[in-house]
Amino acid sequence: MDMHMMKMSRVATEMHAREALEKAKAVQPKLNAMVTFCEVDEQLENLKNIDTNAKLYGMPIVLKDNINTKGILTTASSNILGNYIPVYNAHIVDKLQAAGAIVIGKTSMDELGMGGTNLSAATGPVYNPYDLNRISGGSSGGSAVMVSSGVVPFALGTDTGDSVRKPASYNNIIGVKPTYGRISRYGVIPYASSLDHVGYFTRSVRDAALALEVLAGRDDRDMTSSYLPVEEYTAKATGEVSGVKVAVIKNIMDMASDELKTQTNTLMEQLRAKGAVVEEVTMNEDLLKACLAVYFVISNCEATANHSNLDGIRFGVQYGENSYEDIMTKSRTAGFSTLIRKRFVIGSFGLADENQERLLRKAQKVRRLIVEEMHRVLGEFDAIVAPASLHGAPLLDATSDQLSLEYLIAENYMCMANFSGDPSMTIPYATVEGLPVGLNITCSAFNEAGMFNLAKAIEDVTGLCDVVKEVL
Amino acid sequence: MNFETVIGIELHCELKTKTKMFSSAPVSFGARSNSCVNEIDLGHPGTLPCLNKKAVELAIRACTATNCTIDSLVKFDRKNYYYTDLPKGFQITQQFHPIGSNGYVIIDVEGEQKKVRLNRIHMEEDTAKQFHYSDGTYVDYNRSGIPLIEIVTEADMRSGKEAAAYVEKMRNILYYLGVSDGKMEEGSMRCDVNVSIRPVGSEKFGTKTEIKNLNSISNVQKAIEVEVERQKEEIEAGREIIQATYRFDEATRKTVMMRKKEGAVDYKYFPEPNIFPIQLDLNWIKKIQEEMPEVPEQRKARYEKEYGLSEYDISVLIANKDVSDFYDAVMKHTTNAKLAANWVITELLSILNKNNVDITNAKIQPVHLASMVDMIAKDEISGKQAKEVFVDVVEGKDPKAVIEAKGMKQVSDSSALLAIINSVLDEQPQSIQDYKNGKDRAIGFLVGQVMKKSKGQANPKMTNQLLLQEIAKR
Numbered sequence: 001m002d003m004h005m006m007k008m009s010r011v012a013t014e015m016h017a018r019e020a021l022e023k024a025k026a027v028q029p030k031l032n033a034m035v036t037f038c039e040v041d042e043q044l045e046n047l048k049n050i051d052t053n054a055k056l057y058g059m060p061i062v063l064k065d066n067i068n069t070k071g072i073l074t075t076a077s078s079n080i081l082g083n084y085i086p087v088y089n090a091h092i093v094d095k096l097q098a099a100g101a102i103v104i105g106k107t108s109m110d111e112l113g114m115g116g117t118n119l120s121a122a123t124g125p126v127y128n129p130y131d132l133n134r135i136s137g138g139s140s141g142g143s144a145v146m147v148s149s150g151v152v153p154f155a156l157g158t159d160t161g162d163s164v165r166k167p168a169s170y171n172n173i174i175g176v177k178p179t180y181g182r183i184s185r186y187g188v189i190p191y192a193s194s195l196d197h198v199g200y201f202t203r204s205v206r207d208a209a210l211a212l213e214v215l216a217g218r219d220d221r222d223m224t225s226s227y228l229p230v231e232e233y234t235a236k237a238t239g240e241v242s243g244v245k246v247a248v249i250k251n252i253m254d255m256a257s258d259e260l261k262t263q264t265n266t267l268m269e270q271l272r273a274k275g276a277v278v279e280e281v282t283m284n285e286d287l288l289k290a291c292l293a294v295y296f297v298i299s300n301c302e303a304t305a306n307h308s309n310l311d312g313i314r315f316g317v318q319y320g321e322n323s324y325e326d327i328m329t330k331s332r333t334a335g336f337s338t339l340i341r342k343r344f345v346i347g348s349f350g351l352a353d354e355n356q357e358r359l360l361r362k363a364q365k366v367r368r369l370i371v372e373e374m375h376r377v378l379g380e381f382d383a384i385v386a387p388a389s390l391h392g393a394p395l396l397d398a399t400s401d402q403l404s405l406e407y408l409i410a411e412n413y414m415c416m417a418n419f420s421g422d423p424s425m426t427i428p429y430a431t432v433e434g435l436p437v438g439l440n441i442t443c444s445a446f447n448e449a450g451m452f453n454l455a456k457a458i459e460d461v462t463g464l465c466d467v468v469k470e471v472l
Numbered sequence: 473m474n475f476e477t478v479i480g481i482e483l484h485c486e487l488k489t490k491t492k493m494f495s496s497a498p499v500s501f502g503a504r505s506n507s508c509v510n511e512i513d514l515g516h517p518g519t520l521p522c523l524n525k526k527a528v529e530l531a532i533r534a535c536t537a538t539n540c541t542i543d544s545l546v547k548f549d550r551k552n553y554y555y556t557d558l559p560k561g562f563q564i565t566q567q568f569h570p571i572g573s574n575g576y577v578i579i580d581v582e583g584e585q586k587k588v589r590l591n592r593i594h595m596e597e598d599t600a601k602q603f604h605y606s607d608g609t610y611v612d613y614n615r616s617g618i619p620l621i622e623i624v625t626e627a628d629m630r631s632g633k634e635a636a637a638y639v640e641k642m643r644n645i646l647y648y649l650g651v652s653d654g655k656m657e658e659g660s661m662r663c664d665v666n667v668s669i670r671p672v673g674s675e676k677f678g679t680k681t682e683i684k685n686l687n688s689i690s691n692v693q694k695a696i697e698v699e700v701e702r703q704k705e706e707i708e709a710g711r712e713i714i715q716a717t718y719r720f721d722e723a724t725r726k727t728v729m730m731r732k733k734e735g736a737v738d739y740k741y742f743p744e745p746n747i748f749p750i751q752l753d754l755n756w757i758k759k760i761q762e763e764m765p766e767v768p769e770q771r772k773a774r775y776e777k778e779y780g781l782s783e784y785d786i787s788v789l790i791a792n793k794d795v796s797d798f799y800d801a802v803m804k805h806t807t808n809a810k811l812a813a814n815w816v817i818t819e820l821l822s823i824l825n826k827n828n829v830d831i832t833n834a835k836i837q838p839v840h841l842a843s844m845v846d847m848i849a850k851d852e853i854s855g856k857q858a859k860e861v862f863v864d865v866v867e868g869k870d871p872k873a874v875i876e877a878k879g880m881k882q883v884s885d886s887s888a889l890l891a892i893i894n895s896v897l898d899e900q901p902q903s904i905q906d907y908k909n910g911k912d913r914a915i916g917f918l919v920g921q922v923m924k925k926s927k928g929q930a931n932p933k934m935t936n937q938l939l940l941q942e943i944a945k946r
Binding site: 066067068074076081084086087088090185186187188189190192193194220221222223224301302304305307308309310311313314315324328348351352353356360 | 514519520521522523550555556560609740745746747748
């Protein structure tokens with residue numbers, strides 16, 4: 001059910017939240033998406049103090065486990081935070097609860113958000129409802145499958161490279177990463193601060209627009225959060241796209257299978273029929289190829305510093321006892337997986353005095369060039385679109401050729417919108433080899449209204465609204 | 473061989489803000505350990521820094537008073553290292569773009585003026601404070617995140633005396649500006665000194681050592697002097713100076729090596745991603761500069777111009793801002809500038825010193841001292857009486873009430889005085905005769921008799937005049 005349709009009595013509301021919690025528990029053996037199930041009694045009690053017209057009144061939701069919840073275990077799916085109970089709520093948790101949302105649980109993710117498969121979670125892989133032998137995608141995998149399997153209509157994630165938009169594509173749902181600064185990051189355990197965004201999943205464009213009305217807004221505790229007023233995105237997402245200019249990235253379409261090309265072309269024809277102007281645009285291929293490398297350097301450098309607070313001294317799991325060096329060394333050795341430690345080494349290497357100029361600083365320069373290239377296109381078009389991936393979710397044990405053009409460009413270009421901070425979302429539209437694939441839409445900064453409007457037009461023609469893949 | 477000493481100084485000054493550099497937790501000296509902290513100061517996951525505007529304002533004051541060029545585009549960087557006193561694993565500082573650069577201050581050393589150039593002033597956050605005990609290390613996070621400015625000089629000082637004069641000068645300026653308490657013993661101002669020596673005439677700097685955590689201005693001078701001696705002995709014995717960090721041991725009056733500096737530590741500085749560069753409003757900077765409190769030089773000029781005080785009086789008053797502030801408060805209620813200055817400098821300070829009371833905690837009211845000074849000037853009480861009254865004024869009492877209660881008021885009423893004088897003259901015809909025969913001392917005797925009869929309350933000046941007048945009549 002669409003969440004905007006959920007206005008109901010208190011009793012029905014209560015039942016709804018409890019049912020969602022029961023369903024979350026029921027699908028857990030199949031999907032392994034949850035880290036923690038929350039108590040809902042007190043939250044339902046608190047609903048008495050909330051206007052029944054509140055935007056998310058009584059809505060059951062789940063939060064990615066890197067979003068701090070006061071008094072509730074928050075692990076970021078890392079062993080080092082295996083016992084971490086935050087002393088404060090993330091800004092968005094307060095906002096969601098004030099809007100009437102009921103948090104039924106915390107969801108699995110790639111350890112500290114550093115991954116795209118959800119295979120690195122401390123609690124193990126999250127399985128894809130469309131094929132339990134396949135990955136959910138990551139890093140917000142748990143949240144994605146809770147929405148696609150119909151447990152909740154809305155779930156919070158975070159997106160540093162494509163960690164909301166990629167799993168949305170793999171799960172046939174909507175994944176939104178608004179403009180950098182549109183949603184406060186205060187209380188969200190970081191990965192790479194200059195790239196991190198709060199994002200979320202829904203099953204309809206209207207819900208996506210409604211969710212942003214709740215989540216967006218200035219927070220004085222996040223200096224990067226914007227003062228721009230929050231718009232009425234729901235009212236503006238009409239699907240009226242006459243004259244809207246859409247650029248399809250040709251470089252990516254050239255690599256797509258005929259099956260995906262056909263469906264993409266059909267969708268574009270349907271948009272043209274609605275009056276949109278759709279053109280294929282070739283972007284600078286060298287810059288597209290550089291995206292992953294730039295992302296890798298910047299994100300690991302920032303992550304290394306960001307996670308230096310995880311030392312076992314003041315909170316988290318503590319090993320060692322002889323000295324602070326002993327505690328820090330042992331806690332960080334035992335607390336992080338090998339993969340994460342490898343990334344820290346790489347980040348440290350990139351930050352080192354003798355390397356920083358040719359690694360981090362260079363990556364930042366190329367980042368700016370990539371953003372300029374995006375803005376060249378967005379100067380002429382209202383939106384840049386391309387398939388979020390050329391394929392459905394990979395098998396759990398799949399490997400990919402990480403040096404192929406397809407991998408470098410088609411599977412990793414979405415981090416461009418993290419470089420620029422522009423709003424970007426993925427919406428269901430195609431099926432490749434029987435698996436869902438989403439279309440990525442990126443617009444200019446703070447033009448979420450335009451982005452939702454185009455998404456609404458797409459939803460109207462695909463009819464892929466509120467699609468649920470039951471696993472029970 | 474003759475050596476020249478070369479000294480550069482880094483001062484870390486805690487800014488006098490109500491809250492921390494990047495968090496809303498309160499700043500409070502002497503509060504119970506770990507009571508002034510929030511999740512940000514403890515480096516909890518998900519926290520973000522929020523810059524304290526007041527800290528920027530105070531940094532701008534410091535830059536202005538030290539002639540620094542102010543960078544109106546404020547940027548911060550991360551300095552990365554692991555240590556128990558650093559909860560986030562990095563310190564937010566201004567490595568690449570300090571708010572102030574290329575400044576200078578003029579110091580006075582034994583009558584000579586000397587320019588000390590400042591390389592930079594930058595803002596940063598303090599670390600937590602550690603206490604090492606036999607059963608382990610304790611950490612107080614109250615200090616974690618307190619706003620600091622670090623002031624770095626060029627290697628311009630050439631003696632321990634100059635270094636001490638520089639530190640004193642900076643402490644005074646920062647205190648006058650309300651930027652910092654500058655209390656070295658409480659750690660609100662911390663001083664690290666870099667010292668090297670080189671043969672006189674040599675251009676090349678010698679290998680320097682760093683002396684950390686000097687807790688008083690006199691120790692700055694002492695530590696440098698003993699370190700210079702140590703370095704001379706090393707060189708004269710044919711040994712090399714090892715680059716290292718030292719501390720000054722007060723008891724043995726020696727510098728003690730803490731650790732060698734083996735290659736520079738790589739702090740992996742990079743721009744802080746959670747604070748975008750902030751373009752300060754130039755009008756805001758101008759307003760801060762216009763509304764800045766007086767620095768000592770300005771106050772000195774004002775005292776000369778408005779009060780006409782002597783150089784000595786001025787130097788004693790402004791050496792301590794609190795004393796000078798008290799004097800200013802007194803001067804709001806009186807025009808007798810010189811007399812008021814005398815009373816503050818001699819009587820007040822000596823009583824406070826004797827009782828070991830700080831002027832900021834003293835009970836004395838400026839308005840009371842002003843009214844006492846006025847009464848002295850108007851001859852309503854004698855200087856001798858004033859000293860007696862002052863004992864109570866220091867305790868916070870109104871001099872008028874004290875005089876009233878003690879029945880001390882001078883007899884300045886001429887008819888009352890005349891009555892006493894004439895009765896004295898009637899009793900002392902010999903003295904009148906003596907005076908008329910040219911013995912001026914006789915007047916002194918007669919004044920004494922009047923004083924005796926009036927129980928010391930006769931106004932001496934009036935007594936003198938009236939005596940002469942009455943003798944002339946006889």
